[in-house]
Amino acid sequence: MSFDLANKVRPDFPILDRIVRGGNALVYLDSAATSQKPNQVIDAEAQYYREINATIHRSGHELGELASAAYEEARQNIAGFVGAKAQNLIFTKNATEGLNLVAYAFLNATLMHRNGQTKYAQYALNPGDVILLTEMEHHANMVPWQHIAQLTGAAIKYIPVSDDGVLELSEDLFTNNCKIIAVTHQSNVLGTINDVAKIAEYANAIGAHLILDACQSVPHLPTNLENLNVAAAAWSGHKMLGPTGVGCLFLSDDLLLGLPPFLLGGNMIENVTFEKSTYRSDNGKFEAGTMNIAQVIGLSAAATYLSEIGLDRVHQHEVGLTRKALTALLEMPGIRVLGPSEMSIRGGLISFEVNGVHPHDVSQYLDANGIAIRAGHHCAWPLHRRLGAVASSRASFYLYNTEAEVEQFLAAVSEIRSYFKVA
Amino acid sequence: MNLDALYQEIILDHYKSPHGQGLQPDFTGEAFHVNTSCGDEVTVRVMVADGTIKEMTHDGVGCSISRASASVLHDLTDKQESNKFYELLDEFVELMHSQGKTEPNEDVLGDAAAFAGVSKYPARVKCALLPWMAMKDAMEGNTDE
Numbered sequence: 001m002s003f004d005l006a007n008k009v010r011p012d013f014p015i016l017d018r019i020v021r022g023g024n025a026l027v028y029l030d031s032a033a034t035s036q037k038p039n040q041v042i043d044a045e046a047q048y049y050r051e052i053n054a055t056i057h058r059s060g061h062e063l064g065e066l067a068s069a070a071y072e073e074a075r076q077n078i079a080g081f082v083g084a085k086a087q088n089l090i091f092t093k094n095a096t097e098g099l100n101l102v103a104y105a106f107l108n109a110t111l112m113h114r115n116g117q118t119k120y121a122q123y124a125l126n127p128g129d130v131i132l133l134t135e136m137e138h139h140a141n142m143v144p145w146q147h148i149a150q151l152t153g154a155a156i157k158y159i160p161v162s163d164d165g166v167l168e169l170s171e172d173l174f175t176n177n178c179k180i181i182a183v184t185h186q187s188n189v190l191g192t193i194n195d196v197a198k199i200a201e202y203a204n205a206i207g208a209h210l211i212l213d214a215c216q217s218v219p220h221l222p223t224n225l226e227n228l229n230v231a232a233a234a235w236s237g238h239k240m241l242g243p244t245g246v247g248c249l250f251l252s253d254d255l256l257l258g259l260p261p262f263l264l265g266g267n268m269i270e271n272v273t274f275e276k277s278t279y280r281s282d283n284g285k286f287e288a289g290t291m292n293i294a295q296v297i298g299l300s301a302a303a304t305y306l307s308e309i310g311l312d313r314v315h316q317h318e319v320g321l322t323r324k325a326l327t328a329l330l331e332m333p334g335i336r337v338l339g340p341s342e343m344s345i346r347g348g349l350i351s352f353e354v355n356g357v358h359p360h361d362v363s364q365y366l367d368a369n370g371i372a373i374r375a376g377h378h379c380a381w382p383l384h385r386r387l388g389a390v391a392s393s394r395a396s397f398y399l400y401n402t403e404a405e406v407e408q409f410l411a412a413v414s415e416i417r418s419y420f421k422v423a
Numbered sequence: 424m425n426l427d428a429l430y431q432e433i434i435l436d437h438y439k440s441p442h443g444q445g446l447q448p449d450f451t452g453e454a455f456h457v458n459t460s461c462g463d464e465v466t467v468r469v470m471v472a473d474g475t476i477k478e479m480t481h482d483g484v485g486c487s488i489s490r491a492s493a494s495v496l497h498d499l500t501d502k503q504e505s506n507k508f509y510e511l512l513d514e515f516v517e518l519m520h521s522q523g524k525t526e527p528n529e530d531v532l533g534d535a536a537a538f539a540g541v542s543k544y545p546a547r548v549k550c551a552l553l554p555w556m557a558m559k560d561a562m563e564g565n566t567d568e
Contacts, residue, residue, distance in 0.1 A: 022425060358486035360461055360550060361430075368426040376461040384462065390484045391461045419426075420487065421435060 005309070005317045006402040012038035012305075013400050024370025027405045032188055032216060032349045032396030033374050034238045037302075044301035045243055048294045055290055057267060071293050074300030078248060081303040082214075082233075083224030088256060090249040090286045091296050095215045096140040098234030098249035099182075101286060102211055103144035105259040106180065110152050112260060123209075123259055127153035129179045132208070134194075135161040135386050136187045139379040141213040145182055154179065161386060165190035165339035174202040181210045185217035185233075189380045189392065190339030191322070191346040193221070200229040209255065215239055218248075220318060220347055220398075222311040225250050241306060242299035246292045257281060263288040314399045318348030321397040321406050325350055328410045334417050338392055349396035351378070354413070356422030359393040365419060366393075369412045429544060430487065433495075433537040438487040443497025447480045454560035456553055463489050463550065467496075467557040474505050479558065486550050488541060493554035495534045500558070508562060511535070512555060519548045 010016055013036045018026045028036060048070065054063035056071045072086070079086040092098040109123035125131070131145045135158050149156045157178075160168045165187070174181070181203045186193045196212060203210040212233040217223055219240030225233050232255055237246040251259070261268055261279050268288040270278040279285050306314065323343050329335050334355040340346055354362050359375035366373055374394045377384045384391060395409060417423030450468035457464050465483035469476055479501045481493040500508045514531050515538075523543035527536035541551045 358463075360463075360486035360488070360547070364429065364544070364547070365426065381462055390463065420430075421439065 005313060006400050009038070009309070010400050010402075012040065014039065016400060020367075020370050020372075022368055022370060027369075027371040027408055029395040029397065029401065029405070029409060030372045030374050031398035031401075032239070032394065034244070035219065035241050035398055036400065037241055037243065037298075038305055040305050041241055041243065041298045041301045045294045045298035048297045053294070056293055057284075067293060070297055071291070074296045077300045078296075078303045081307060082218055082248075082250065083226050084250050085226075087283055088250055088252065090251060090283050091291055092234070092247040092249050093245060093292065094238070094247040095213065095234045095236040096247075098232075098247050099140050099211070099213065100144045101249060101262040102232050102234070102251075102255070102259075103148045104262045105255075105286075107148050107151055108260045108262065109258075120258075120260070123255075125149075125152035125154040125179055128177055129154040130157050130175065130177050131155070132157050132159065132173065132178045132181045134159040134167055134183050136165070136167070136190060136192065136380065136383050137182070137184055138188055138213060138215070139381070141182050141184060141211075142382070145180070159183070161190075161383065163387070164341065165192050165387075166345065167192070167194055169195065169198060169202075171202055171205075174206050174208070176206050178203075178206055178208045181208050182213070183210070184213040184215075185223075186221070186347045187339065187380075187383075188216050188349070189351050189378050189383055189394065191349045191351070192339055193217070193345050193347055196228050196230070204229065216347060216349070219306075220311070221315050231255050237295065237299040237302065240299075240302055242302035243295040246295035246299050248299075249286070251283075251286070256283060256285075261285050261288070265289050309399065315348075317399055318397050319343060319346075321401055321403065322346060322348045322350060324403065325395065325397075325406050325410060329413070332410075332414055334423055335413070338387055338389065348398065349394060351392040351394040353389055353392055354416050357416055357420045359391045361420060362393040362413075362416055365416050366409070366412050369408070371409055371412055373409075428540040429547070431537040431540065433534050434487060434491040437491035437494040437534070441490055441494035441497075443480050443494060443501060444482055445480060446482050447478055450478070450480075450561075452561040452564040454557045454564060456557040456560070458485070458489070458549055458553055460549070461486075463553060465489065465493055465554045465557050467493070467554060467561045469558065469561045471505055471562065476500050476503055476505055476508060476562075478502075481554055481557075483554075485553065486547075488538070488547055488550040489553045492535075492538065492551045495537075496554050496558060499533055499535060505562065508558065512559060515555060516552070518542060519552055 020026045052066040054067040056068040076086045079089040109120040113120040113124035209231040212230045214233045214235040218235040231252045233250040238244040265288040336353040338351040363375035453468045455466045463485035467481045470478040527539040529536040
């Protein structure tokens with residue numbers, strides 16, 4: 001059934017045939033950190049370099065035209081993949097840069113407004129204003145906002161997370177002084193899929209800008225950003241089978257046209273004199289300098305690859321694997337699973353603690369068995385403190401993982417406590 | 424399983440029953456270190472007088488390697504001359520950076536020689552060094568010198 005998907009796609013991922021530590025076949029359960037890449041993506045990037053490499057939007061020669069066309073086609077394709085228009089899609093280095101771009105653009109708007117440029121009033125942050133985050137945010141969607149709050153005098157508030165890893169949403173939190181609301185679509189620690197439609201409804205009722213961290217959703221769930229009604233959404237390419245070094249930022253028309261730029265330099269200008277410069281008004285305003293052209297083209301191949309399979313099918317496959325792992329872990333003695341035990345609000349990852357054994361030791365034991373997972377605070381340190389955990393171990397699944405791999409993982413986890421003599 | 428070379432019996436024993444754990448109220452130097460990649464924490468306190476470490480205590484949360492390392496460090500330095508700590512530190516740092524290519528000097532390192540296997544795992548070297556670096560700062564921060 002759904003497990004056929006992995007066997008069908010695995011030949012496309014050469015790295016999955018690797019033999020790792022101890023002569024074991026690799027069991028890769030760390031896709032939430034970064035996914036593996038199919039030949040189609042590797043080839044698309046290499047083909048660009050072999051055949052059409054040139055800088056885009058500047059060179060009048062044939063290669064320049066071909067590269068520009070391929071880049072813009074990629075934009076079209078990736079925008080379609082997330083239900084957005086190409087004009088609203090901006091390429092970045094990664095999701096962190098995308099979120100920083102938005103945060104710094106709001107800071108710039110604030111400074112320009114304070115210098116008398118009244119057109120930035122609706123983006124300016126002032127003392128008394130609130131940036132509303134959630135307790136489950138990744139550092140990338142928390143640290144930039146803390147910084148911007150400090151610089152502007154705005155306050156940071158948090159939507160609390162319950163003990164079982166669900167947002168405690170209440171309309172009372174969405175007060176009129178909330179200017180920015182930044183939330184994750186799916187927690188990279190808890191696996192919880194947040195009710196973005198509900199949050200968007202509350203945000204829009206008070207006219208706040210809703211910024212979405214879509215890193216764990218776009219690669220794994222069918223996502224339509226226009227339907228979600230968000231002001232901005234950022235995600236990274238390397239978590240969705242694409243190359244490293246490319247991320248995406250969706251900006252609604254409002255933010256795209258209204259926010260001032262973040263990075264300045266080549267390409268993003270309209271006119272430059274010795275005295276001053278004016279900026280482009282389209283998405284080019286946010287793409288300064290030579291872009292990551294090869295990576296964008298590789299990412300487009302990844303979007304095509306995922307579209308051909310269908311995100312519904314990818315999600316169902318992950319749900320099957322996660323349910324199997326979750327059911328077993330919840331029954332295993334000495335294991336504490338972080339996040340909801342209810343599969344219907346969960347994506348394809350599970351973070352857990354092994355009683356008496358530190359996550360580093362858990363991952364080391366699994367590594368000796370060829371099983372790659374992540375140990376640490378997963379760049380969500382405050383969330384771990386909130387849940388009373390120093391760190392956790394995380395197994396994450398993707399379309400290429402098999403039921404047999406989940407069984408291997410479970411068997412190894414069940415041995416850990418006796419190896420470390422705590423059971 | 425070659426994992427046993429990393430998790431030697433000595434290390435697991437120290438992890439299970441750590442020595443010198445629990446901070447003493449009187450001290451001349453203290454340092455708190457965090458491994459930012461995992462959140463592991465250690466605090467080391469030293470009471471140094473007349474060129475001697477009268478007392479070394481520690482506390483923290485962490486993996487078996489970092490906790491056992493703190494326990495072994497206590498055994499090696501508590502009630503010893505300050506100079507001995509620095510000699511040990513040089514020896515231990517060198518061992519940790521040896522990538523498994525150096526035979527540990529057991530005469531000098533004692534139980535700390537059991538950490539030789541850690542040097543083959545670059546991600547774990549930081550865990551073993553965490554209490555040592557904290558103690559180095561605690562020693563430098565002490566008011567005796």
